[in-house]
Amino acid sequence: MLRLGFGLARPLLERLDAEHAHRLAIASLRILPRVARRLDDPRLAVEAFGLRFQNPVGLAAGFDKDGEAIEGCLGLGFGFVEIGGVTPLAQPGNPRPRLFRLSADEAVINRYGLNSKGVEAMARILAARRGAAGIVGVNVGANKSSADRAGDYAACIAALAGSCAYVTINVSSPNTPGLRGLQGRAALDDLVARSLEARAASAERRGCGTPLLVKIAPDLSLGELDDIVAVVLARGIDGLVVSNTTLAREPSLKDKELARQEGGLSGRPLFNMSTRLLAEAHLRAGRGLQL
Numbered sequence: 001m002l003r004l005g006f007g008l009a010r011p012l013l014e015r016l017d018a019e020h021a022h023r024l025a026i027a028s029l030r031i032l033p034r035v036a037r038r039l040d041d042p043r044l045a046v047e048a049f050g051l052r053f054q055n056p057v058g059l060a061a062g063f064d065k066d067g068e069a070i071e072g073c074l075g076l077g078f079g080f081v082e083i084g085g086v087t088p089l090a091q092p093g094n095p096r097p098r099l100f101r102l103s104a105d106e107a108v109i110n111r112y113g114l115n116s117k118g119v120e121a122m123a124r125i126l127a128a129r130r131g132a133a134g135i136v137g138v139n140v141g142a143n144k145s146s147a148d149r150a151g152d153y154a155a156c157i158a159a160l161a162g163s164c165a166y167v168t169i170n171v172s173s174p175n176t177p178g179l180r181g182l183q184g185r186a187a188l189d190d191l192v193a194r195s196l197e198a199r200a201a202s203a204e205r206r207g208c209g210t211p212l213l214v215k216i217a218p219d220l221s222l223g224e225l226d227d228i229v230a231v232v233l234a235r236g237i238d239g240l241v242v243s244n245t246t247l248a249r250e251p252s253l254k255d256k257e258l259a260r261q262e263g264g265l266s267g268r269p270l271f272n273m274s275t276r277l278l279a280e281a282h283l284r285a286g287r288g289l290q291l
Contacts, residue, residue: 018099018108026064029072037075037133046079048290049211049238051135051165055079061139061168061215062110066117067125074134083122084139085170088155090118091143094175100261104254107270110245111263113175114141119159126163137166139215144176150191154198161202161210169195172217172244174264180217185227188214192235215241218273219248222280229284239290242278246270 013021044055058080059073067083074081093115100109116122122138129136140156142149157167171182171191182191195212203209214237216228232240245264253259253269281289 014101014103017097018101019096022063022099026069029064029069029076032072032075034071034075037077040077040079044079049166049213051211053079053135058082061085061137061170062112065112065115067122067136067138070125070129070134070136071132074136080135080137080165082137082139082168084168085114085116085141085173086119086122086138086156086160087114087116087141087143088119088146088152089143090121091116091145098263100258100263102253102255102258102265102267105259105267105269107253107255107265107267109258109261109263109265111175111261113144114173116141119156123159123163126160130163135165137168137213138164139168139170141170141173141176142179142182149179149182150187150194153191154194157195157198157210157212158202161199164210166211166213166238167199168213168215168241170215170244172215174217174245174247183216183220183224183228185231188228189231189235192231192237196235196237211238213237213239213241216243216277216281218243218246218270218277220277225277225280226284229281229289233285233288237289240281240285242281243270243274246273248273 040054046053046056056079059078059082061082061084064070064073064083070081070083094111094113098111102109138160140153142152146152153169161167171179171188173179182188199210199212214232245266247264249259250269
């Protein structure tokens with residue numbers, strides 16, 4: 001039924017500006033009636049970070065940026081939903097247009113730029129659903145104008161860690177100038193150390209330690225990946241999220257005009273690149289890290 005409904009709606013949605021269609025999807029999911037979720041086949045269950053996921057298919061951060069439609073998204077059958085990215089202070093993100101469909105390539109380019117209503121608004125949303133079913137993670141980032149980006153991550157973790165299933169430290173968004181520089185060994189080590197301190201303080205107050213993950217870019221060299229894995233293993237981070245969107249534009253892309261747009265590319269063209277990085281990360285981390 002869902003597939004049929006989407007098939008009927010798709011031609012209409014594609015007539016809309018891409019960001020308007022995105023907002024319409026969020027609005028629709030907010031008002032969907034809640035239905036009892038069908039239990040997944042137990043063989044699909046995945047244990048990771050001390051959590052049990054009913055199935056391994058999740059909704060990545062970037063779709064429900066402000067946690068407006070969490071229950072609607074979970075109701076679609078995802079094993080988990082990651083909301084955000086959230087920044088300490090509210091910020092509008094980059095100017096529009098900032099979302100582009102490459103339909104012929106089954107891809108999207110976005111340059112939203114971590115538009116966020118801020119950590120206080122997110123904290124209220126998570127507090128309101130405390131005790132509700134479903135695994136909900138939060139993706140955290142830094143404000144574009146921040147002079148202390150590591151401090152921004154720590155502030156988000158301190159405010160949110162006790163109210164969600166896990167926190168993803170996003171150091172790989174291509175749409176905030178300089179943010180990917182935090183993947184360098186020294187910068188990442190400092191950021192992770194301060195993030196762990198914030199989690200420890202939160203756990204002391206709330207009596208629980210929330211898993212911390214680091215989300216990386218697919219465009220890394222193997223040397224850069226070596227450094228990242230070394231830091232997260234040494235510091236005791238719970239896992240890596242592989243991967244964010246790519247700045248690369250393969251010559252095989254069919255929509256040459258839209259491919260020139262700035263921003264992160266996601267969708268089918270990212271599959272091989274991200275899968276290779278996942279394999280390389282696994283080779284380096286072994287069983288010491290969940291991926």
